[in-house]
Amino acid sequence: MESEIAIEYKNVTKRFAGNQYDSVKNVSLRVEAGTIVTILGTSGSGKTTLLKLTNRIYDLTSGDIEYYGQSISALPVNEYRRKLGYVIQQAGLFPHWTVAENIATIPQMLRWPKDKIRERVLELMQMVELDPDTYYSRYPRQLSGGQQQRVGIARALAAKPSVMLMDEPFGAIDALTRENLQNALIKLQRDIHNTILFVTHDVQEAFKLAHKVIVMDKGEIQQYDTPYNIISAPANDFVRKLVSTGDFYDKFRVLTVTNLIEAASAEEIRTGPRISDQTFLNDALGEFLRRGGEYLIVETEDGKIRGKISYNKIRQLACNGVSK
Amino acid sequence: MHDVLEYISSHQSRYINAIITHLTIDIIALTICFAIAIPLGYLCAKKNKLAIPVLNVTNALKIIPSVAKFFILMPFFGIGIVPAVIALVILAVPTVLINTMSGVQGIEPQIIESAEGMGMSRMRVCWFVEMPLALPMILNGVRMAVIEVVAGTTIASYIGAGGLGDFIIAGLSQNNRAVMLTGAVTVAVISIALDIILSIVQQRALRRIQ
Ligand SMILES: Nc1ncnc2c1ncn2[C@@H]1O[C@H](COP(=O)(O)OP(=O)(O)O)[C@@H](O)[C@H]1O
Ligand SMILES: [Mg+2]
Numbered sequence: 431m432e433s434e435i436a437i438e439y440k441n442v443t444k445r446f447a448g449n450q451y452d453s454v455k456n457v458s459l460r461v462e463a464g465t466i467v468t469i470l471g472t473s474g475s476g477k478t479t480l481l482k483l484t485n486r487i488y489d490l491t492s493g494d495i496e497y498y499g500q501s502i503s504a505l506p507v508n509e510y511r512r513k514l515g516y517v518i519q520q521a522g523l524f525p526h527w528t529v530a531e532n533i534a535t536i537p538q539m540l541r542w543p544k545d546k547i548r549e550r551v552l553e554l555m556q557m558v559e560l561d562p563d564t565y566y567s568r569y570p571r572q573l574s575g576g577q578q579q580r581v582g583i584a585r586a587l588a589a590k591p592s593v594m595l596m597d598e599p600f601g602a603i604d605a606l607t608r609e610n611l612q613n614a615l616i617k618l619q620r621d622i623h624n625t626i627l628f629v630t631h632d633v634q635e636a637f638k639l640a641h642k643v644i645v646m647d648k649g650e651i652q653q654y655d656t657p658y659n660i661i662s663a664p665a666n667d668f669v670r671k672l673v674s675t676g677d678f679y680d681k682f683r684v685l686t687v688t689n690l691i692e693a694a695s696a697e698e699i700r701t702g703p704r705i706s707d708q709t710f711l712n713d714a715l716g717e718f719l720r721r722g723g724e725y726l727i728v729e730t731e732d733g734k735i736r737g738k739i740s741y742n743k744i745r746q747l748a749c750n751g752v753s754k
Numbered sequence: 755m756h757d758v759l760e761y762i763s764s765h766q767s768r769y770i771n772a773i774i775t776h777l778t779i780d781i782i783a784l785t786i787c788f789a790i791a792i793p794l795g796y797l798c799a800k801k802n803k804l805a806i807p808v809l810n811v812t813n814a815l816k817i818i819p820s821v822a823k824f825f826i827l828m829p830f831f832g833i834g835i836v837p838a839v840i841a842l843v844i845l846a847v848p849t850v851l852i853n854t855m856s857g858v859q860g861i862e863p864q865i866i867e868s869a870e871g872m873g874m875s876r877m878r879v880c881w882f883v884e885m886p887l888a889l890p891m892i893l894n895g896v897r898m899a900v901i902e903v904v905a906g907t908t909i910a911s912y913i914g915a916g917g918l919g920d921f922i923i924a925g926l927s928q929n930n931r932a933v934m935l936t937g938a939v940t941v942a943v944i945s946i947a948l949d950i951i952l953s954i955v956q957q958r959a960l961r962r963i964q
Binding site for chain 2: 485487507508509512514515516519520521522523524525526535536582595
């Protein structure tokens with residue numbers, strides 16, 4: 431079944447005035463609705479430019495971008511942007527507004543009635559796991575970096591955008607908090623099935639979050655595929671180098687168990703030990719070494735069973751995966 | 755000091771009229787100054803092409819001490835209230851303009867980027883985001899401009915604008931300390947009072963955004 435396309439890039443090229451090179455070069459790809467697509471690349475590879483072309487902060491040099499089949503250049507710019515959530519590093523919250531006022535930015539612009547706004551703000555604060563009793567009337571300066579980023583995400587989600595654009599949103603956040611935010615984002619996306627374009631230079635983050643990863647270098651797409659396919663068949667040397675640090679465990683560090691899930695029988699589900707579907711394979715491997723056994727039952731953060739992961743599958747990946 | 759109070763009580767209506775005239779000139783000059791300097795300062799912060807020529811002119815004006823500036827302007831605008839107001843506006847515009855400009859330029863770019871990225875119109879970004887965030891700096895300029903204008907109006911008495919400067923001129927020419935001090939002390943008190951009030955307002959604005 432062909433799924434709906436949320437965003438389509440058609441030969442998209444961007445060259446900034448005064449530059450001798452294209453910051454984004456001849457990019458063509460489709461982003462399926464309801465998926466998380468991460469844009470991975472080193473600094474200066476054109477990730478931010480691609481994202482800012484998508485919400486028309488930058489104008490295209492050539493090519494076209496379509497939003498649900500419509501050329502974005504034909505849409506009124508501010509109305510179009512309100513259909514996209516936009517979250518950047520450091521959140522960019524308004525320091526003179528409370529958490530609630532920040533989250534209400536777009537509903538306010540759309541002139542929603544007051545009680546509907548309030549209701550939505552409370553709902554969003556629950557969604558990003560910020561206690562309204564404590565944080566509703568706080569100012570951004572009174573929050574930690576991680577909490578500010580949660581507000582940033584809630585603000586972007588306020589008017590139920592079908593597409594979220596996120597530019598290294600967790601880049602300036604400590605490792606542990608970042609992991610919490612990543613898990614919260616995955617859970618949230620599963621609940622509301624929106625489309626997310628997520629820029630990062632962190633390989634683990636890109637592979638953990640994504641249904642599909644766009645690997646970029648020098649403005650060009652190097653590979654656009656599922657995490658598993660990229661690991662098992664890197665398209666070229668650049669991708670191979672980016673995803674590997676050279677040791678045997680590389681692929682286990684970037685792939686989560688999600689990539690190797692198999693169907694589990696009722697009996698297995700009843701008796702098998704549980705593991706989160708956000709677990710990287712190296713941690714799952716550790717679990718096998720510790721416990722013994724042939725399989726682990728994979729569940730989501732909120733306890734839904736997704737299937738099982740078997741020791742054999744991990745072994746197979748170790749034996750034939752990367753070296754094709 | 756006793757002489758001063760005595761002089762004031764025996765010339766009450768003249769004293770009050772002088773204060774009213776003085777403050778009226780100040781208010782008119784400051785209102786015109788803000789109406790020019792704040793929008794222009796905002797535009798300069800946004801458009802480099804505009805900023806360079808405007809800054810050249812304002813910097814040139816800033817090099818000249820304010821009192822000297824006042825007398826230089828006199829021959830061009832003649833005497834009376836209108837030329838006094840024009841001179842005072844020219845005196846105060848650079849301060850407010852430069853402060854507005856640096857206030858707007860000092861806003862974190864991420865804040866503006868996410869505002870625009872969310873689909874806020876330029877007008878909204880300006881009014882709801884940039885102006886409140888630049889306000890403490892704008893008020894800093896306003897505070898300095900108020901002091902400059904209140905002091906400048908004293909000198910405006912020399913070109914027949916009236917106001918508290920009249921006492922100073924009269925006192926000096928008659929060699930009467932009480933009359934001169936009446937003007938000087940009142941101007942000083944007004945300046946200090948306004949400065950205190952404005953610094954409180956500025957602190958409040960600052961606390962809101964930090
Ligand atoms: N506004 C701009 N003007 C000129 N060049 C730019 C601009 N923005 C980005 N670039 C250039 O485009 C290239 C890609 O930048 P960017 O998209 O920010 O990379 P990334 O987000 O992957 O780090 C870089 O070489 C950068 O210098
Ligand atoms: Mg970037």
